[in-house]
Amino acid sequence: MTRVIVIGAGPAGLAAAASASAAGAEVVLVDEGERVGGQFWRHHPDFTDPRLQHQLGRFGTLQQSLRDVRMLASTSVWRVETDPLRVHVLTGPADGADRRGETLEADAVVVATGAHDRVLPVPGWTLPGVTSAGAAQAMAKRDALTLGERTVVAGAGPFLLPVAQSIALLGGEIAEVVEAASVGTILRGWGARAWELSAAVGKAGELGSYVASLLRHRTPYRFGSAVTRIHGSDAVEAVTVQRLDPQWRPIAGTERTVECDSVALGHGFTPRLETAIQSGCQISADRFVTVDSQQLTSIPGVYAAGEITGIGGADAALAEGEIAGLAAAGIPGADLRYRAPLAARRRMRAFAARLAVHGIRPGWTGWLRDDTIVCRCESVPKASIDEYADASSRGMRLATRAGLGACQGRTCGRSVADILGALRQAQGPTSFDHRPVLSSVRIGELAALAQCEDGAQTPQTETPGGS
Template sequence: MTIVVIGAGPAGLAAARSALRAGADVTLLDSSDQLGGQFWRHLPDAAHAAKQRVLHHGWSTFEALASEVTQHPSCTLVQNAQVWLIEQRDDGAPRVHAHVGPVDSVGRTALTLEPEALILATGAHDRTLPFPGWTLPGVYTAGAAQALAKSERIALGSRAIVAGAGPFLLPVAQSLALTGARVLGVYEATTTAALMRGWGAKPWQLGAAVGKMPELAGYVAGHVRHGIPYFTGRAVIEAHGTDRVEAATVARVDASWSPIAGTETTIETDAVCVSHGFTPRLELAIAAGCSITAERFVEVDVRQQTSIRGVYAAGELTGIAGADAALAEGSIAGHFAARGPRSAEISRAARARDRFVSFGDRLDAVHAPRPGWTSWLRDDTTVCRCEEVTSGELASIQSQTASCGLRSLKLSTRAGLGICQGRICGRSVEELLGGTFADGVATDRRPIVSPVRIGDLANASVELPTEETSHQKKH
């Protein structure tokens, strides 16, 4: 049994280990030169860090996974591998195309794999809602701030603000403090009342939260030790500066995240780290033909199999529920992709998955962005950074063209057509333009997943799907 796993974060590593234990030959592909994904992004070996675990939750779990996977004789590890296309073969099985080598380098090695089963564990990236001044140097996604703190021991500023929504803000602030930055405050947009309603309702359903209490206690202790204040019902609504950020305006917000007039406070800062949740990386799943739920995640069954036979998904592709859920889902996906028999270990993983997925659903219900965020914007606020499209331009062109299709709106506004292909602005653009579109197009549909040099593309003997053929294959 040959299996390809794409992604070497918690879900991908757990999937590879589980498949190897079930007797499969596994090829593990990852775009980084280090294992661990975004969750276990760590210092390079040359740094000789004696206490990596201080910066990483569950570091011993990572060490055990990485050791078993990399030392297994049936595992082939391919790092610096950019998967740019998945095709469906005549028999319906997937064909994976990748380039191996440093990103955007010349002469990367082309790699084509035709496994019997495919496990997608491509994770998610930060979602940051736009606000005036968010394009200034010194305004970062919270994920980028944490990644630099973990992997380079770099503090992005001496006086930092962490803002947005969700518990991810807590470890980000702690990572910054451990790197030497003074964190002026953590600003959670969800109000205290909403937090109490969301987390206090039906407490018997929060079994997964009990296991996370020590982790939460560690973050609270770290915040107390470093003197980091925590505020609820507040949001950064504007960043100020010329060549870089020099200050930020924080305001109280109501339950819908609309700023409350008269509550604005301007704080001097040289780093603003913002995260309003995560967006799953769906491109490869869509290219493989997998069905996507109404909530924009990959649809899977109890075995983590997608709507396409032989294609499995695990981790944040199926829902944002944290590393524990990703580990459980990866174990299940790897086991069943390798056609392993039902076992007590997998039954335990299934129960853990169900608990943590329920926790993730509660997380989304409490901390998901509320529609009032659009009132932060002014007409001159940039929404699409790549093409420098403003909120006012989006509204004006939509009104002038009376268009109800996302494809035509993207072409007429240029929003989402820059180098990031809508990864940063896509969801925000969709919400600003109305949220649903007559043509059924979504910004997650990118047949070519990562940038490819024309020379490499010319040498690739593949039939590239268009958006239309990719959509047809899905159904």
């Protein structure tokens, strides 16, 4: 029987685990969270307002399909090997002192690690009351809480819409939604070959509900603008909103002040590539995992699905996950079970391609000041990064500690690369995705695992069918 490990329990991972299990494979589903669902289905079991939670029916169906799947929640993958395929995990709370180590062996691995918010640094973004758009959405969906009484939602991309709607539904006031892309850019990008979007009719319904929410609450929507400064002494008191040129450079003389007590920032998403890179998977020039028609990566037995192959939303992730699960279970490509997910993937790719119109432009670094904190974990200002722009990537990190904090560059890595690229006119980005250890591991835990390998104690090694 084929043994499959799925890493990540968001839409892509759930779909992969369900389809692989239905195809007869022994499946282990591994996720860092306490509950399955990922960011998209991040809701409290006792709080399932259908206005905030999307596709709950699909979520319930997937959960029912996991009856024969071994699920490892609160489990961190700290290392992967590909010859043979092995996944090393630690199970237990991330801050716990008694996590249990296991080595999972498999015939195929599906990497569905998803993406996290990309937030561009802004002067004042470390003030209390500023969060990522994803964090604001999670608070609304999971805890029925809003950031504050009056919130500015700012950044780029369609995700700003559901964030604003969620806050408004819970009684919070949205002072403004601020979108960096201009009206002309959006119309040209989304309007070109509009017939290709006709297959994604569900998205039109979602868009309609978001627009209706904006109109009902009389929420201003500002295009071609950005929050370029956040004001306050001990907490957020106001923001400066400024017009941008096509390259996102702030236009002098267009500044205006908007009073608020909270800010949700979201400039798209960054794929979580660490596991795929450690597996040796080929990464494209635009920093996504390269896959074939069955979601197979460049490494035999390793499949990838969801946002790490391209930002496309939950529907695309569900389709890719189902395809990857079938392929990982050994189902040949001519099997009719591929027909529906392949058609869904084709439909959603037209939608995903349009998201590029909201892509970050290089001029955004123009709103930074020398004292703007770029790396929040280590409190590294832009001036320090500028000072060591001519150093090697390693030298810059050691000198400034940018990217060496608790998040290991997940928050600041791409921003540091953009700043360095603008200063160096670099050929390629500085990467923070290469990690010999994928998650935080205590030295004591590593020592215990080493003792297992040396035979000093019995190693806790499981196969997907293990108990």
